Every structure is written in C-alpha cells, then in structure tokens.
Amino acid sequence: MTELAWRYPEWWALALSAAAWASMLQKHAHHRAPMLQWIVMTAAMMVPMIAGSLRAAADRSLWRRRHRAIAVFLIGYLTCWLIVGAALVLLRAPARPGFAVAALAIAGAWQLTRVKQLALAGCHFTVPLAPKGWRADRDCLAYGWLTGTRCVISCWAIMLACFATGHSLIAMTGLTAICAIERYTYRPSQLLLGGTLIAAAIAVAVPIFA
Amino acid sequence: MATRVRKDVWKLSRIATWEPTILWYAKGIREMQKLGIANPSSWRYQAAIHDYDADSEALRPPNDPLPPAAERKKYWRQCQHFSWYFLPWHRWFLLYFEQIVAAAVVKAGGPPGWSLPYWNYSDTSNPNRLKLPPAFIAAKLPDGTPNPLRVANRARGNDGAAVGNDTHADLGCLREDQYTADPMGGDPGYGGPKTKFNHDSGDVVGALESVPHGSMHNRVGDWMSGFSTAGLDPIFWLHHSNIDRLWVVWRNRDPGNVDPADKAWPKMSFPFHDGTGKAVAPLVGGAVDTVKLGYEYEDTSDPLSAGGGLFAAAAAGPAEVKVAKKSKAKPEMVGASEQATPLTGGPTSASVDVSAPSGPAALAAAAEETTPQRVFLNVENVKGDGTPNTYAVYVNVPEGEDPRDRSDLFVGILPLFGVREATRGSDKHAGEGLHYSFDITELAARMKDNADWDPENLKVTFVPDDEPETAGLAAAVDVDAPRFEVGRVSLYVK
Numbered sequence: 001m002t003e004l005a006w007r008y009p010e011w012w013a014l015a016l017s018a019a020a021w022a023s024m025l026q027k028h029a030h031h032r033a034p035m036l037q038w039i040v041m042t043a044a045m046m047v048p049m050i051a052g053s054l055r056a057a058a059d060r061s062l063w064r065r066r067h068r069a070i071a072v073f074l075i076g077y078l079t080c081w082l083i084v085g086a087a088l089v090l091l092r093a094p095a096r097p098g099f100a101v102a103a104l105a106i107a108g109a110w111q112l113t114r115v116k117q118l119a120l121a122g123c124h125f126t127v128p129l130a131p132k133g134w135r136a137d138r139d140c141l142a143y144g145w146l147t148g149t150r151c152v153i154s155c156w157a158i159m160l161a162c163f164a165t166g167h168s169l170i171a172m173t174g175l176t177a178i179c180a181i182e183r184y185t186y187r188p189s190q191l192l193l194g195g196t197l198i199a200a201a202i203a204v205a206v207p208i209f210a
Numbered sequence: 211m212a213t214r215v216r217k218d219v220w221k222l223s224r225i226a227t228w229e230p231t232i233l234w235y236a237k238g239i240r241e242m243q244k245l246g247i248a249n250p251s252s253w254r255y256q257a258a259i260h261d262y263d264a265d266s267e268a269l270r271p272p273n274d275p276l277p278p279a280a281e282r283k284k285y286w287r288q289c290q291h292f293s294w295y296f297l298p299w300h301r302w303f304l305l306y307f308e309q310i311v312a313a314a315v316v317k318a319g320g321p322p323g324w325s326l327p328y329w330n331y332s333d334t335s336n337p338n339r340l341k342l343p344p345a346f347i348a349a350k351l352p353d354g355t356p357n358p359l360r361v362a363n364r365a366r367g368n369d370g371a372a373v374g375n376d377t378h379a380d381l382g383c384l385r386e387d388q389y390t391a392d393p394m395g396g397d398p399g400y401g402g403p404k405t406k407f408n409h410d411s412g413d414v415v416g417a418l419e420s421v422p423h424g425s426m427h428n429r430v431g432d433w434m435s436g437f438s439t440a441g442l443d444p445i446f447w448l449h450h451s452n453i454d455r456l457w458v459v460w461r462n463r464d465p466g467n468v469d470p471a472d473k474a475w476p477k478m479s480f481p482f483h484d485g486t487g488k489a490v491a492p493l494v495g496g497a498v499d500t501v502k503l504g505y506e507y508e509d510t511s512d513p514l515s516a517g518g519g520l521f522a523a524a525a526a527g528p529a530e531v532k533v534a535k536k537s538k539a540k541p542e543m544v545g546a547s548e549q550a551t552p553l554t555g556g557p558t559s560a561s562v563d564v565s566a567p568s569g570p571a572a573l574a575a576a577a578e579e580t581t582p583q584r585v586f587l588n589v590e591n592v593k594g595d596g597t598p599n600t601y602a603v604y605v606n607v608p609e610g611e612d613p614r615d616r617s618d619l620f621v622g623i624l625p626l627f628g629v630r631e632a633t634r635g636s637d638k639h640a641g642e643g644l645h646y647s648f649d650i651t652e653l654a655a656r657m658k659d660n661a662d663w664d665p666e667n668l669k670v671t672f673v674p675d676d677e678p679e680t681a682g683l684a685a686a687v688d689v690d691a692p693r694f695e696v697g698r699v700s701l702y703v704k
Contacts (some may be wrong), residue, residue: 003540006540006569006570007393007540056394059393059394059395059541059543060394060395060543060546060590060700061543062543062544062545062565062568063542063543063567063569063570063571064568064569066569114637117637118635118636118637121635121636121637121638121639121640122635122639122640122641123640124640125412125639125640125641125642126412126590126591126642127591127642127697128546128550128590128697128698129546129698130546130548130549131543131545131546131547131548131563131700132563150640186406186407187407
C-alpha cells in the first residue's frame with residue numbers, strides 16, 4: 001500500500017473525485033446550489049483526466065511538499081472551471097432539453113476543430129517548478145491554472161452539455177467516457193467522438209420535437 | 211537464407227575508399243534519388259518516414275508531387291524518440307531501408323544481398339573513428355560522377371576533421387542495466403521511457419538515445435541535427451546502424467540486460483513499406499532478434515570489458531560497482547534550481563539547494579545502510595529553437611577554474627538533439643522540451659571523498675562544446691543571447 005501511495009501520490013485527489021461521483025448519485029443532489037453542483041461535477045469528471053499532471057507536480061516537488069503541490073495545483077486548475085461555472089450561473093444559462101441539444105451539437109462540432117485538438121494535446125505537459133517557499137506555490141498554482149485553461153478550451157462544450165442536461169448522471173457518465181477515451185487512448189477518431197456527440201444531440205432532440 | 215553481415219564502415223574503408231559495399235551504397239542512393247517523393251522506395255520518401263516538415267518541404271524539387279495526404283499521415287513523421295520504441299522502430303526502419311537500397315543496387319547492376327554498414331565512432335582502436343569515412347566526403351565517385359554520399363549540409367566533418375571528441379561517442383550508456391526509464395527523476399534506462407506512439411513529445415531521453423545517438427547527430431550537424439532532414443544525409447543510416455548494433459551489444463554484455471517485460475511493448479506495431487513496396491505493419495516484439503530478421507553485425511563484443519580508453523569508463527574507475535540498480539525504489543527529489551538557466555555561447559551555471567531526503571530515499575538509507583544510494587542529476591524542460599550546439603555538463607567547478615580542465619567533475623554531454631522538435635507545440639503535444647537524467651552516483655562518491663561536495667548546494671555548469679570562433683559555426687554560437695534554455699536542474703536520489 002505504501003509503495004502504491006508513493007508511486008501514485010495523487011490517490012487522494014482521485015478519492016475526492018470518487019466521492020464527488022457518489023454525491024451526484026444522491027437523491028436530492030439536483031436541489032443543490034447550481035454553483036456547488038457545478039464544482040462537484042467538475043471534480044468528479046475532470047480530476048481523473050489530470051491524474052498524470054498531479055503526479056508530475058508531486059514528483060517534481062520535495063517529498064514533504066508533494067501533497068501540498070497537488071493541492072495548490074488543484075486550486076489553480078479548479079479556479080478555471082469555477083469561472084466557467086460562475087459565468088453560466090450569472091448568465092442564467094437554462095438547464096433545459098433544448099439547450100442540451102444545442103450544447104451537445106456544439107460539443108460534437110467543437111470536437112472536429114483544430115483549436116480543440118491543440119488544447120487536448122496541450123493539456124498534459126510539465127513545467128519547471130521552484131523547489132521551496134512561495135515560489136514553489138506560485139509555480140504549482142500557475143501549472144494548475146495553465147493546465148486548467150487548456151482543459152477548458154478542450155472540454156468547455158462537453159461540460160456545457162452536462163450543465164444543460166441538469167447534471168444528468170447518464171450524460172455525465174457518457175461524456176466522461178468520451179473525455180477518458182480522447183485523453184487516454186492513442187489518436188482516437190475525432191470523427192467518431194464528434195459523431196457520437198451529434199448522435200446524442202439527435203437522440204435528445206427527437207422526443208422534444210417529435 | 212544466409213544471414214547477412216553488417217560491417218564496420220571504417221574497416222571497409224581501410225580496404226579501399228570505394229570498397230564495393232560503400233560504392234554500391236552510393237549507386238543505390240543515386241537510383242533512389244531518381245524516384246519521385248511519392249514513391250515509397252525513393253530517397254526522399256525514406257527520409258520523410260523519419261520526419262517531414264517545413265525544413266524538408268523547402269528542399270523538395272519543383273514538380274515533385276507529394277503522396278496523398280492519407281498516406282503521408284500514415285507513413286510519414288513516424289520516428290520514435292524519447293520513448294522505449296526508439297530502438298525497435300529504428301530497427302524496422304533500417305531493415306526496410308536496407309531492403310530498398312539492396313533492390314536499388316541490383317537495379318543499378320550490382321550484386322544482390324547488399325548490407326548496410328555501420329559507423330563505429332567509439333572504436334578506440336581506430337584513430338579515425340570520429341571522422342567521416344573518406345567516401346562520405348569525396349567530391350566524386352571513381353567514375354567521375356557526383357558522389358551522393360557527400361552532402362554539403364553538414365556542420366562538421368566534410369573537411370576530413372573529426373566531428374567531435376570521445377565524450378560525444380562515449381559508451382557509458384552500456385552500463386545501464388534496465389531498458390525502461392524509472393518514474394520521473396530516476397534512471398533514464400538504456401532504451402527510454404514507457405510511452406505510447408511518441409514522435410516528438412517531450413520526455414526523458416534514454417541513455418543510448420542521448421549519447422552517443424543524439425550527440426553524434428548534432429556533431430555532424432545541419433541536416434543531421436533535425437528530425438526532418440537527418441535521413442537526407444547518407445551517414446544518418448550508418449549512424450543508426452551503429453545505434454542498432456549497440457542494442458545487440460547491450461543485450462549480449464550481461465544476461466540481466468533484457469528488453470521490457472511490459473506486455474504493451476512487444477504488441478505495438480508501426481507501418482512501413484518493404485523492399486518490394488508492399489505495405490507492412492511489423493510488431494515491436496518481432497524486432498528483438500536480428501538473426502531472425504536476416505542480419506547480424508560484424509562485431510558485437512563488449513567495448514567496456516576490452517579496457518578501451520573511453521572517457522566515462524576512465525572517469526568511473528576500475529571498480530564499477532552495481533549499486534542497487536535493480537531497485538524499484540521511488541526516486542525522491544532532494545533539490546532543484548529556483549530558475550531557468552540559459553544555454554549560450556559561453557559557460558552558464560545553475561545553483562541547486564539540496565535538502566536531506568525525507569521520504570523513500572531516507573527510509574531506504576535507514577534500512578540498508580551499507581547500500582550506497584543512487585544519485586541522479588536531472589536537466590529538465592530543455593527548450594529552444596535554431597541550430598543546437600552540444601553542451602558539456604560539470605558539477606562544482608571552483609570559481610575561476612576552467613571546467614574543461616576538470617574532467618574529474620565532468621557529468622556528461624547534453625546533446626540537445628530533438629529539443630527543437632520537442633519545443634514546438636503541435637496537435638500531438640504541448641512543447642514542454644526534453645529531460646535528461648545523469649547517474650552521478652560514482653562522481654558524488656568521489657567528490658565526497660575529496661571534500662568537493664557541499665551537501666547543501668550543488669553548482670551545475672553547462673559549457674558549449676564549440677568556441678564561438680570555431681570555423682563554420684559562427685552563425686550558430688557567436689551570440690550570447692540564449693537560444694536554448696534549461697528549465698530546471700534537479701537532484702534525485704533513490
């Protein structure tokens with residue numbers, strides 16, 4: 001166990017993600033404040049996608065700072081998504097089926113753009129981290145923030161679709177699977193992934209307009 | 211089918227500059243150069259399999275149409291670097307290239323069964339080892355026609371001088387006893403880190419891929435220093451033939467030196483065209499035995515056991531201790547530089563504050579007090595663009611002394627081959643640059659004995675291999691403005 005915890009210092013962040021998934025399963029989860037719901041959803045879906053970056057932040061830090069490095073990285077990273085969530089709440093983006101159809105279709109189209117591909121390729125990387133003091137925290141924060149910005153550019157439309165479905169568990173599970181495939185398999189067919197999202201948009205649209 | 215023998219090009223050259231294997235290589239290349247770039251057996255297509263970008267596009271003759279985009283996507287820009295696929299990918303690449311040249315030789319009226327020679331720049335019994343063989347710099351073939359083995363686009367060697375020194379051709383990498391790199395900060399492995407398909411995405415560079423592979427690429431320089439142009443220089447193929455040979459040498463020198471046991475490694479496959487132009491997709495697992503592939507090397511003896519006067523071998527001393535190398539321990543970072551270090555036309559230094567280990571390395575030290583721990587100097591996120599120079603790395607050189615006079619404080623060579631490619635972000639990677647990891651266990655032990663070692667601070671100095679005034683290199687290195695940069699220097703123990 002100790003060896004595993006050494007090798008995968010990001011274990012507790014993944015445990016937090018699992019806890020977030022568990023809380024989404026709760027009966028009254030959808031009664032939560034929209035902002036809270038958004039953050040829980042982001043933690044559930046996105047933390048597993050950045051496990052490698054969290055490990056890199058820890059492994060490139062002094063041993064005593066490794067968990068602090070992960071925590072500070074997460075603050076920088078989640079701040080990016082918090083801003084997106086705040087914008088959605090402030091703009092009173094509706095969690096309605098019609099909006100979900102549009103968001104899924106946009107996500108499908110976004111999948112095929114070069115900007116999306118560049119951001120996806122750019123969302124795992126390493127940066128030099130200062131070893132000690134405030135500079136170490138600053139660098140971990142910047143590393144998390146930079147990773148977060150690329151992650152938002154890559155996945156904003158997918159997360160918008162999750163929001164628009166009212167954080168539906170089916171949508172979250174399916175869209176997490178798409179994120180995991182494009183993050184962890186080699187050169188997946190973006191045509192297939194984009195097509196799947198557009199098919200999902202049609203599947204949601206048919207009962208509304210039929 | 212009889213097993214072909216790939217021979218030492220310098221031994222062939224001693225028989226005659228235009229010994230038949232060498233002469234037919236030249237004539238085979240000439241045949242291949244007659245074909246358009248869209249033909250898989252053409253010279254340019256072969257170079258494009260390694261890489262193809264704006265640099266190589268600029269060299270394309272007019273009226274030479276490219277193959278279709280789908281074909282380019284599948285077969286071009288495939289070279290595997292900073293990856294445990296570096297060795298097997300290049301082995302397949304060379305094998306099919308050799309078949310294609312052999313077919314071209316027959317077409318040109320030569321004998322069947324041509325074999326690719328190798329350039330052994332580390333052969334200390336050969337005083338000319340670091341020079342290009344004479345056929346590669348001659349202006350003309352014996353019949354007076356232009357010599358395709360000579361290309362003008364070399365930074366060094368065309369004048370008949372050595373392209374580098376023995377540090378660039380050092381075989382200290384053979385001491386590695388694990389193929390695959392450790393997790394971050396530890397042993398770079400002989401064959402590099404576990405990756406997926408990896409063309410130019412930054413990672414730690416395996417020991418063999420770093421020196422002599424990367425260093426010799428950059429010492430010949432110009433075309434040889436870029437992924438997309440290297441294959442256009444005929445010496446590239448002999449250089450890689452030697453790297454391929456060194457994989458065999460490494461496996462032979464110790465029964466413990468084995469290829470990755472990880473199941474993912476042998477299952478990977480890469481697309482090529484064979485000597486008949488047929489599309490093939492060989493598996494990595496099929497590359498491990500050269501005899502099964504129909505060839506072997508003239509000499510696969512262990513250069514380190516022969517008592518050769520190699521730089522690192524000499525520096526390491528006769529008592530080569532295998533210090534807990536098989537340890538699966540987690541490397542622990544004990545110090546790092548606060549900021550980036552520019553690599554310029556003169557020496558530059560980084561300062562590393564070192565703390566005592568407090569994690570796995572501390573526990574391991576407490577548990578096995580007799581086993582010396584391994585110490586790794588990491589040079590991380592090396593980025594830059596333009597013509598790369600190679601740098602020599604030293605530690606704790608006293609103020610006012612010339613590092614070049616302190617070979618006892620020499621760590622190794624920073625080759626920078628591939629840094630340009632790993633710096634350019636693309637739709638495949640973010641451009642984080644390259645990482646190098648040097649095992650300085652023995653150096654650290656020696657320094658402790660000589661009281662040269664400050665346990666709390668390490669000074670790391672990077673010295674460019676060429677003086678700014680070196681002829682022909684002025685444009686590359688005579689500016690003090692940094693063209694390359696080391697993101698961070700760090701120290702790990704395990």
